[in-house]
Structures are given as structure tokens and as C-alpha cells.
Amino acid sequence: MGVVTKRSSMTFFSDGQSHYSHRVRIVLAEKGVAVDVIDVDPDNKPEELADLNPYNALPTLVDRELVLYEANIMMEYLDERFPHPPLLPVYPVARAQSRLMMHRIQKDWCDFVDTILLSKDEAAVEKARKEFRESLIATAPIFNEKPYFMSEEFTIVDCCVAPLLWRLPLLGIELPEKQEKLIDAYMDRLFKRESFKASLSDAELEMRI
Template identity: 70%
Template sequence: MGVVAKRSSMTFYSNGEDHYSHRVRIVLAEKGVAVDILDINPANKPEELAELNPYNSLPTLVDRELVLYASNIMMEYLDERFPHPPLLPVYPVARAESRLWVYRIDNEWSPLVDTIMAGEDAKAIDAARKRLKEDFTAIAPIFAEKPYFMSDEFSLTDCCMAAILWRLPRLGIELPEKSTRYLQEYMGRLFERDSFRESLSETEREMR
């Protein structure tokens, strides 16, 4: 899968099932970056990945001599390297708030997603599903106020949210339709974006 078909100096080592890889692919698609996306099986990583990344982890972004291996750093780097369209607010206060939302997503919800996707501890999985369902139901009303996550504009926060929300069927989470109406509408706005559709791996297309 490639965001743009032509050859590029940028290479993205991606796990087609992983939400951290997906959020970066959404940014790449939003920016229209020419990039070679390599869909890597985590159980069979190429030797070159360990040479590039001391953690031998996915995702990994290579741009000429630069190698990045933390998804949030990749997203902010891409936003600065390719400034249009901007995915972080211009003003420092709003920019800090956006970064804080991403921080909270990664500290509160991403670990729950990881627990479910790992599929190892049934009790922990049930608890994670219950917490995610409760939290998403609780935040649903905020999307009545603004079209995106606490913002009038699509941002890096939405890239993180989109990657998680797309996986709800795979996570075994069904949100109550009546009480999450505004969240459902938000999901529709995210999933209808051309960039989002372009970002999907083959595995992710099969999740819904």
C-alpha cells in the first residue's frame, strides 16, 4: 500500500493492524506525502528494521538520514515538514491543549486498546472493553459543540481517535446508539474523509 505511487526517499514501516501505525498513515495521507509504505508482519520483521531502529519496533519512519520510532514524534515531524494542511493549531495555548489531548488518549485509551488486541488475559480484556465503552459514551456529548475533537478543524488528535474508533468492531465494542449519537456523527465525519479511506491497510478494510 502506498499513499502516493511514485518512488520516494521516505519509507514507512507499518503494522497494518496496529492503531499507532494507522494514525501516522492518516497524517501521511492528509499531507499527500510521497512515501513507500511497507506492511510488516510483526512476527517476521526484516533484518534492516533492527539496524534502523534500536527497539526493532513498528511503526518506524525513515526520511533520508532521519529515523523516527515513536508515532507521536512522527506525526509532529510530518506536520512541521509538510505544513499544509496544518494538523496542529497555530496559537501556543491551543497547540498545547491539542498535544495534551493526544497525551491523554495515549495514557487512558491506547493501553486499553492494546490489552484487547493482545488477546492474552480474558479478565483484563473484559475490563478494558467495559472502560472504553463507558468512556466513549461519556464523552459523546462534546461532539455536539464542535465537528472535531474539541476543535473546529481536523487535527492530530482526530488522527489518533480515528484509528481507535475504526477498530471498535474488532475490539468487540458496540456503543449504545441513542446516547452516543454525536460521537457516531463524529465517526462518520472521520471515516468519510478521503485521506482516511486512503490510509487504510488491507487488514483494516476488513475490520468493518
């Protein structure tokens, strides 16, 4: 992980290939949290993980006696535990809108990505790839409206979007030139952030060689 600026005694069990683990690593790096990141092979998980997490799933975050095993819950916990820089808005309405956007990203995009990466059904994979591509094309103008995703500031929503866009080559998705230009400027801003660069696993670095 990146530069450590805050004292903590956290352990993060991470899948170096998973966009869900990646989003949490971005938050950890953005906050400058001192954390022991354990890169776990999903096919060869340590016994310790099953003892900590009843689902024996990744990612898993351990903070002293607290164990969390859902990525978005981890992200919000870290934002509250380490409030600077804030990644969720202060006001309740804006916070609710951010959470709703995270939900939509899950339903509209993450489900497609999971199908492309994990399904053995070639027809389902091609369908998901086509629908994800079409959704990105339709959404492309939004990426160009503000510096970050529907925001003037980097937020927790960007932490969810960035891992998906980083994986576009892996997913086999190419966009038309017009839409690609709109999204490229956004991606460039995200991928140049020190926190994003610090968040990348070895496997993720190889996704864009």
C-alpha cells in the same frame, strides 16, 4: 497510500493492524506525502528494521538519514516538514492543549485498546473493554459539540482518535443508541475523508466489512 502530491524519499515500516501505525498513515495521506509504505508482519520483521531502529519496533519512519520510531513524534515531524494543511494549531497554548489531549487519549483510551487486542488475560481484557466503553459513553457529547474532536478543523488529535473508533467492532464494543448516534456523526465525517480512506491497510479494510 493515496494520491502523491509532494516529493519525498520516505519509507514507512507499518503494521497494518496497529492503530499506532494507522495514525501516522492518516497524517501521511493528509499531507499527500510520497512515501513507500512497507507492510510488516510483527512476527516476521525484516533484518533491515533492526538495523534502523534500536527497539526493532513498529512503526518506523525513515526520511533520508533521519529515523523515527515513536508514532506521535513522527506525526509532529510530518506536520512541521509538510506544513500544509496544518494539523497542529499555530499558537503555543493551543498546541500545548492538543499535545495534552493526545497524551490523554493515550492514557485514557489507547491503553485500554492495547489491553483488549494484546493481553492473554481474559479478565483484564473484559475489564479494559468495560472501562473503554464507559469512557466513550461519558465522552460522547463532546463528539457532537464541534465538527471534529474539540475543534472546528481536522487536527492531529483526530488522527489519534479515528483509528480507535474504526476498530470498535474488532474490540467488541457496542454503545447505547443515544451515545452511538452522537459518535456516529463524527465517525462519518472522519471515515469519509479521502485521507482516511487512503490510509487504510488491507487488514483495516477487513475490520468493517
